Amino acid sequence: MKTRAARTTSQSRRRFIVGSATVAGGGLALGLPFAFDAGSTSAAAAKTTPAVPEVNAWVVVMPDERCVIRIARSEMGQGTMTGLAQLVVEELECDWKKVGTEFPTPGESLARKRVWGEMGTGGSRGIRTSQDYVRKGGAAARMMLLQAAADQWKVPVGELTVSNGVITHSASKRTTTYGKVAPAAAKLSPPDPASIKLKDPKDWKIAGKPMKRLDTADKLNGRQVYAIDIKLPGMRCAAIKDCPVFGGKLVSFDESKIAGRAGSPRAVRVNDTTVAVVADTWWRAKTALDALPIVWDEGSGAAQSSATIAAHLKEGLAAPTAYPMRNEGDALKAIAGAAKKVEAEYSTPFLAHATMEPMNCTAKITAERAECWVATQNAEASMAALSEASGLPLEKCEVYKHLLGGGFGRRGGAQDYVRQAVAIAKQFPGVPIKMIWSREEDMAHDFYRPISQCRASAGLDEKGNLVGLHVRVSGQSINAFLNQAAAKDGRDDRQLQGYYEKPGDAQLGYTVPNLLIEYAMRNTHVPVGPWRGVNTNQNGVYMECFIDEVARAANADPVEFRRALMQKHPKHLAVLNAVAAKADWGKPLPAGVHRGVAQFMGYGSYSAAVAEVSVNDKGKLKVHRMVLGVDCGHAVNPDQIAAQVEGSVAYGLSATFYGECTVEKGRIAETNFHTYEILRLKDMPKVETVIVPSFDFWGGVGEPTICVVAPAVMNAITAATGKPVRNLPLKHLQMV
């Protein structure tokens, strides 16, 4: 750990935090549970406050025993902030009741040689890819605090014990506290990394326990300052309109038509496709933008529709060539020669993220400095976008990360909203510009979950054993849009997420003697990106609904049929078994209620679900209960894992019932929540979460379970109606 050099910058850091919190309106803007100097009300006052030295990059101990844990990853509701703090505190051994958190900025991290490591928060990686170094950070801080006490008392450090931040030397009956020894500890050299021994998770007291979230209180009284709430002196607000047809261009706009309106609106070109109106308030900017005559060149995309896109994908299902990611044995021959053949085609639509907080970013640009205040899943990507769009080097840029009003993958790599805000703010040097998208703009310019179709075929022998399986997915590639190197020549494994042979990430849990899994890349003009669970969603539907169809053709129970295929995948199987047991699979249900099952893997974790549904004689579907199981290895906070599972059911059911972005004349037809419907409380089933403990690996939590929600429900509907369900969303399905 390189904390020696790092510590010398702590004083400027303290000033920065208090200073910018003050500008942002009261210490809450940066997610700070308490200001470092609660009494100071201005940056000038803060400068006179003696700095509190950090013990190391992860831990600051205040004289009054409060401990501040630095959190590099973003918090968007998924609980990572609390989970990471638990892991640090477990090793640090301070008092959990006195723990707060703060976000280091990417500018500070850069200045300290990225001492906080990766800031990106996606792919359910927040905890699993930083757990080792944050725990070591907590342990190193504990060792330094104990050493400081040992030095003071002139006793061997091995004779000291610590609990809840109280250090005891039993032999001499002396005690002291972290707050008292922290200044001395901060002057010590960090321990040799090789000497840091982490606890056995079996001995955890804070980690692994259902601790309350650290960020709840301010979310209950309006005090939490999201990026959309920021207020800066002299700030003006911007509303924005991007060409509604993807790939179209902005031709012109007539600013004279909004002259004289309230709020002194100004219309500005943002880039080749986008216009903005800037006024004193957002509502005045938005209404002036609505009144602004705009001429678009809609381009060739205007000829596209959901029908043309569906035909394009359909062609891929039967095209002579596709990328064969897995080709084991000879699936086509085995199916052709099988006693019984099963075939089906499936489809899933484009989906919007529809975070509750619409996209927004506040930027302030001068010749010497570029700053932005933003909800981001990747503060370093935000800073890169800020630097690129402002033309200023990274050293002159800074990003102030706020708690996100939802992320779900929308606020990760793209950073389109940061570029737009900067492009506007550059035209008003020194004036902070808060750009907010309307909900309509948010629906029209997402990076949508990619659309795809699937054709699956299987062969059964005379005993009903699966002898061959062929799955071809045809659809749009996220990598082709965002990371072309990983989609070269259509060889894009990511679009087949969940079907991998390799263990550990998104492995298919079935062993089939003859297996062919292919991808036919068919891209469209619609921008696509990661959406909670990414391609495990579509691929989970295809595999798990088809396996159910194959089980029915074999006259087998869906759980028993899967078990037979899963004998070489004990972790997948253990989760399926746990869910089947909890859901009383095979036992009688009330009249009219039917079960469906699914299991799948993504983000290093194993998931399974059982849904209980009924369909009444009018075709009305009700999901009564869902039992979900997950094996994420180490379970850092069981209550927050349950919260993520519950949330994944709601997000997954919205998509299952209603979610669909249709394309008309090259643009997305759904404009707001009346046409892009979201699940509401009345349709939320009872969710029971089974955490299958294994504690021998680190898997993700935020995304893994969503992929089993839709197929479990679809399979239950089939059980209820006798008709296979193959297309989403269900709002188009005639149930009776």
Place this chain on the structure above:
Amino acid sequence: MAKLNINGKVRDVEVEADTPLLWVIREQVGLTGTKYGCGVAQCGACSVHFNGEVVRSCAIPVGTVKATDRIVTIEGLSPTSSHPVQEAWLALDVPQCGYCQSGQIMAAAALLKKKPNPTDDDIDEAMSNICRCGTYQRIRAAVRMAAGARVAQASNASAPPKPESRGGRS
């Protein structure tokens, strides 16, 4: 120019009459706990109390509001964040991202004022705000918990009922 009674304080605001109450609360008055989510009265993130009833403030032109109308925002629900709904939300760790929760809490507080001991159907009907994180299961449990606390308070019972189990977490 409008005269508004917000959280018990009467304020003059300089604004066009067709401006939605939501944006007046956020931009002219400066109370940002009330959130923008859709602008078309669909999501409920902008819910406030209007003469004791929960309303979606994005759909109310400020020009239709009288100085005698009592508006309460999330900031005015309780000076100490100790409304039974807020306490239940805290006890059950309801929020995830938290963005919709001001509206959810205002909807729940209005429901309990009208129906201190709501049925499941009452909760279904009253709690129609959108939460993208999907906190609905905990919202339902927290409304019941808050109702229990209020009933217990009213009858001077010594202990509030236990919160409903959240199911089979192992």
